Amino acid sequence: MLDLALQFTVNGLVVGAFYALSALGLTLILGLMEVVNFAHGEFYMMGGIIAYYLTGVLGLDFFASLAIVVLVMGAFGWVVDRLLIRPLRSKDTLSTALVTIGLSIFLVNTFLLLAGTAPHKVATPFPTAPLLLGPVVINETRLFAVAVAAVAILGTHLLIHRTRLGGAMRATFQNKEAAALVGIDVERIYGFTFALGTTMAAVSGALLGSIYVAQPTVGGLVSLKAFVVVILGGMGSFAGAVIGGLILGVAESLWGGFVSSGYQDVIGFAFVILLLLVRPYGLFHIRSERV
Amino acid sequence: MTAVLSVDHLDVAYGQVQALAGVSLAVEAGEIVALVGANGAGKSTVLRAVSGLLRPRAGRVSFEGRRIDSLSPRDILRAGIAHCPEERKIWPAITVAETLELGAYTRRDAAGAERDRRRVYAYFPRLEERRRQLAGTLSGGEQQMLAIGRALMSAPKLLLLDEPSLGLSPMLVDDLRRVILDIHCDGVAVLLVEQNVHMALDLAARAYVIETGRNVIDGRSATLLQNDALVRAYLGA
Numbered sequence: 001m002l003d004l005a006l007q008f009t010v011n012g013l014v015v016g017a018f019y020a021l022s023a024l025g026l027t028l029i030l031g032l033m034e035v036v037n038f039a040h041g042e043f044y045m046m047g048g049i050i051a052y053y054l055t056g057v058l059g060l061d062f063f064a065s066l067a068i069v070v071l072v073m074g075a076f077g078w079v080v081d082r083l084l085i086r087p088l089r090s091k092d093t094l095s096t097a098l099v100t101i102g103l104s105i106f107l108v109n110t111f112l113l114l115a116g117t118a119p120h121k122v123a124t125p126f127p128t129a130p131l132l133l134g135p136v137v138i139n140e141t142r143l144f145a146v147a148v149a150a151v152a153i154l155g156t157h158l159l160i161h162r163t164r165l166g167g168a169m170r171a172t173f174q175n176k177e178a179a180a181l182v183g184i185d186v187e188r189i190y191g192f193t194f195a196l197g198t199t200m201a202a203v204s205g206a207l208l209g210s211i212y213v214a215q216p217t218v219g220g221l222v223s224l225k226a227f228v229v230v231i232l233g234g235m236g237s238f239a240g241a242v243i244g245g246l247i248l249g250v251a252e253s254l255w256g257g258f259v260s261s262g263y264q265d266v267i268g269f270a271f272v273i274l275l276l277l278v279r280p281y282g283l284f285h286i287r288s289e290r291v
Numbered sequence: 292m293t294a295v296l297s298v299d300h301l302d303v304a305y306g307q308v309q310a311l312a313g314v315s316l317a318v319e320a321g322e323i324v325a326l327v328g329a330n331g332a333g334k335s336t337v338l339r340a341v342s343g344l345l346r347p348r349a350g351r352v353s354f355e356g357r358r359i360d361s362l363s364p365r366d367i368l369r370a371g372i373a374h375c376p377e378e379r380k381i382w383p384a385i386t387v388a389e390t391l392e393l394g395a396y397t398r399r400d401a402a403g404a405e406r407d408r409r410r411v412y413a414y415f416p417r418l419e420e421r422r423r424q425l426a427g428t429l430s431g432g433e434q435q436m437l438a439i440g441r442a443l444m445s446a447p448k449l450l451l452l453d454e455p456s457l458g459l460s461p462m463l464v465d466d467l468r469r470v471i472l473d474i475h476c477d478g479v480a481v482l483l484v485e486q487n488v489h490m491a492l493d494l495a496a497r498a499y500v501i502e503t504g505r506n507v508i509d510g511r512s513a514t515l516l517q518n519d520a521l522v523r524a525y526l527g528a
Binding site for chain 2: 164167168170171174175177178179180181182183184185
């Protein structure tokens with residue numbers, strides 16, 4: 001029983017690492033840029049499908065494919081921001097929300113046309129044999145994927161807090177006008193941030209596609225879960241997205257393992273409703289940012 | 292008279308609302324000039340148009356003989372104009388030290404930025420004491436000092452100061468007055484927008500009075516202060 005709980009917890013942490021990575025992408029876009037991005041799940045889906053295409057169809061190396069996903073989806077995110085989000089920057093959030101709903105529908109159907117409805121697996125070079133860590137079973141693909149997610153999360157944290165570009169991002173999102181007045185090109189910062197958020201979703205999708213499957217229709221649920229994690233953690237909070245992601249992953253895994261796998265996807269939403277009753281701003285809302 | 296900044300017949304509109312209708316003014320190198328007028332007269336709008344936050348609909352802004360009214364805020368800053376905006380606009384979750392670092396964002400000369408950082412800390416010793424604190428935890432007066440320090444970190448030739456005395460205690464206003472004079476003595480020209488007209492006219496050699504987006508009168512501060520009707524109408528005395 002305890003071994004089983006441990007196994008479910010480890011499984012949950014694996015999935016939670018991707019929830020965290022994907023939600024981190026959304027917290028940049030939703031929490032900082034204030035764009036309610038309903039296409040976030042589709043960016044995730046595209047990461048998975050592109051990685052499948054590169055590894056499975058073109059036979060490229062898994063690592064090279066991940067690098068290509070980063071570049072392609074970064075560029076894609078930048079273009080989306082430039083063409084769809086930027087013209088609406090000064091409008092209300094509802095306008096961009098509608099545009100991203102449209103984008104989401106467009107992307108799902110485009111990829112259904114290109115990749116079909118069947119689920120695809122991203123090919124990895126790792127052996128499928130399970131590794132035994134005491135009572136817990138895991139495999140190399142999972143370990144690698146979690147390591148990449150952890151490096152991506154840490155790398156983003158360092159980027160935002162230790163670099164000149166990160167300083168410009170924080171300044172822009174705390175006061176855009178003051179940022180412009182010290183010579184920061186705020187439009188470029190917005191474009192970069194959207195591209196970064198898009199890339200994080202896509203990498204998460206590519207990695208999870210190597211553990212489970214990539215499928216054009218997966219985006220809707222992924223979007224909802226990313227929103228759950230961002231709200232759970234507190235809008236715009238980095239630590240909140242990471243911890244919220246892990247909590248959701250473990251909760252789903254334990255619930256699915258011990259109670260009912262049929263209602264696994266419901267647990268996150270139940271959590272958010274309960275949490276918002278007690279802490280309306282989420283776990284890690286930063287109050288000083290409301291100054 | 293060689294104006295370093297000259298604003299000619301500036302028109303600015305917010306949508307359908309005309310905010311400025313043909314405002315003109317000039318600032319000479321190293322000079323302190325005050326821009327005064329009632330609330331809503333368009334004083335801040337003038338500064339925002341000069342620093343590139345707003346695009347004028349008509350008129351021209353030149354700096355050191357070069358036309359700047361279509362440049363980005365970044366290029367205007369690099370030309371040598373820094374704008375310390377109304378209400379301070381500090382970054383609440385960024386430390387004092389990093390705020391000053393970001394103030395030097397466009398600079399390439401690390402040694403010069405370091406010199407200016409020391410100069411800012413010399414103007415405002417409080418900021419040095421609090422350099423590791425988040426800006427959001429500072430008092431209102433300290434936030435104002437930080438906003439001015441941030442603007443000075445770009446080593447401007449002209450500083451646009453918008454309502455620096457707003458919400459400060461009389462003692463802090465005195466400090467502020469001293470710092471503005473120090474900045475002036477270091478050779479920086481200042482265009483000062485103020486509600487506190489007595490402080491503004493006391494510091495500035497010349498002043499412009501505007502009302503509902505139009506020039507009303509301008510001249511030497513001492514002369515303006517002798518004009519009783521003007522003082523009663525605009526200067527709240």
